[in-house]
Structure formats: structure tokens, C-alpha cells
Amino acid sequence: MNAFVNLDSEGDGRTRVRLDELVALRSRVAKAALPRLESRALHAGQQGSRLYGRGMDYAESRIYQPGDDVRRLDWRLTARSGRLHTKLFEEEREGRLLILLDTHESMRFGTRVRFKAVQAARVVALAAWYVVRAGERVGLMEFGDGHRLLRPQGGPKGALAVCGALVDWDARRQSSRGESLSNALQRAGRLMHGTNRVLVVSDGLSCDEAAKGRLLDLTGKADVRVLVVADALELGLPPPGHYPLEHKGERREVTLFGERQRREFQQRLGAGQQRLNAIAQSLGVPHRTIDTAADPLDALLALLALLAPGARR
Secondary structure (H helix, E strand, O other): OEEOOOOOOOOOOOOOOOHHHHHHHHHHHHHOOOOOEOOOOOOOOOOOOOOOOOOOEEEEEEEOOOOOOHHHEOHHHHHHHOOOEEEEEEOOOOOEEEEEEEOOHHHOOOOOOOOHHHHHHHHHHHHHHHHHHOOOEEEEEEEOOOOOEEEEEEHHHHHHHHHHHHHHHHHOOOOOOOOOHHHHHHHHHOOOOOOOEEEEEEOOOOOOOOHHHHHHHHHOOOEEEEEEEEOHHHHOOOOOEEEEEEEOOEEEEEEEOOHHHHHHHHHHHOHHHHHHHHHHHHHOOOEEEEEOOOOOHHHHHHHHEOOOOOOOO
16 A cells, blocks of 8 residues: 655655665764664673684784694794794674565555655665674665565675665565565574674564564574554554545545544554564564654664663663
8 A cells, every 4th residue: 555645756765765865874873872782792692702713803822832823923922932922813703783674565655754665764774874883794685575685794885785775676676475574584594694683674564473483583593673664644543534545556535534433444554563563572572663754763773772771672
């Protein structure tokens, strides 16, 4: 279902994703007073280990032992001490965030400011800039419109790749029957490859009965966050009036005046976000909900930041 907006141009930032807007969000993140991140942190319960090898950060030097790589000899310490010493290196544990982006047709709906799909793209772009600023890698996986995947990359190049993919995927919409959230979560579990954090961005309408079990499974592999994007009509009782809507090119007008009629309409529209939030709540997965008119930065920072002791999830 698409809310009718009388706009002719593509990439308007309301019905279609704009690349310049996504790139400009970098300055928002750069100016924000960011809380401490879970950067380069292992999943809860795991202990860091010192691993040594080529191409890693220098840790210390020790007496040479048979089998040590002679190319790693510490010649200065060897000269001072008169005994062979080998340089040891500590692995830099680089955090990786995989973002699961809902691209179902239901995301192309909006009655305030922009479509849910455009708001979701803004969330993803902000997350990408946030993560690479912390020295982490960011990857992107879509579910719904297709199975496209962007492998995790670091630095500004990684965030720009995410922004480019968002615009490209939005413009090159594929014919698809959709994908359940449970299947997407299962697929993500097979694509982890060192990922230690996952952010799910969805309106929840693809949330099925099996999603709770799949989400629980994923929390055993990574630190999971959920951000629900919803329209104002999905979050509260719509005011009385006439609502022009569009679905697959067909325009219709819905008339809502009676309180019961308006409540039933809101409950049908908001069923997805209610299910997804309820599942996240039951599993203790940190989650936030934003509407299409909101500035998503604060909600996103609250999800991705390391929660302070005693903070409520």
C-alpha cells in the first residue's frame, strides 16, 4: 500500500532515496557527541585473547624461540641486549555490524513527510557513518524485495558503499514474493563471518511465528538490535477524515469517521510493528520505534551505543 504523494521526480527524499541526503548525514554523525561504542568488543561472555602474527598491532618483544619468524626479529633490542628478540603482535579485534534492511512493498508507504523505505534508508546510512567512525566495518543485507548483500567494509569507503547500495536497491526494485523475517534472520546467521553486531530495520509486517526462535538463535551469535520504522497511522488512532491511498498503481480513498472504524484500521496497519516490538521485548533485545517524520539519530545512538549501567532497554 502506497500513500499517494503528488511528486514527479525520483530521488526526492520522500518517496525515493536520495544519495546526496544519505552522504550528507555523515556530518550529523561527525558533530554528534557520541556515547562509547561497543567497538572491537567480543560478544558478551567471551574473553579477549592475545594473538600474534604478521600485519597486526605491535604488543611486545621476547627472547627468540626456535620456529619464530626471523623477519620479525627486534633488531634494536637484540643489539642492546646482545640476545635475539622477536617482536610479538596483538590482533586488532575489529567490530563488524551487519544491517538487515526490510525492502518489502509495505515499506513503500507513508502519510507523514516520507515513505517508511526512505526513513529506513536514512537510518541505515546514519548507522553506517556511525560505525565506520568508530573504526568498525559495516555490511548490508536486504530481505523482501530480493536477497542482495553488501559485504562488510570499513572506513568512509564502506559507508559510501552502503549509501550507494541503498540508492541502487531502491531504484532497481525486483519482482519478489517477499521473505519472512524468520527466513531472513536464518539467512543472516549463515552470513556472520566475524560479525559481532546485527541491526534489524523493518516495519515488522514480515514478522511470522518462527521469527521469535530465529531471533533468539541470532542473539547467541551476535549482539542484536531492532529498529522499527512505522507510519503515524500505524502508531496511533487516525483523526477522522478522507485518506487517499495508492496500491500497485490503483488509487483509492478510504473514509474514516467512526471511532471503531478508525481503531480497526489502525490495528490492521500497526499489527506488524506491534508483533516485532513484542518479540524483541520478550527476548530482551534492545529495540526502538520511530515514525517517518522523526529524526532517527537519537534512537539509533541509543541502540548502537554501549548502555550505561542501570540503563533501561
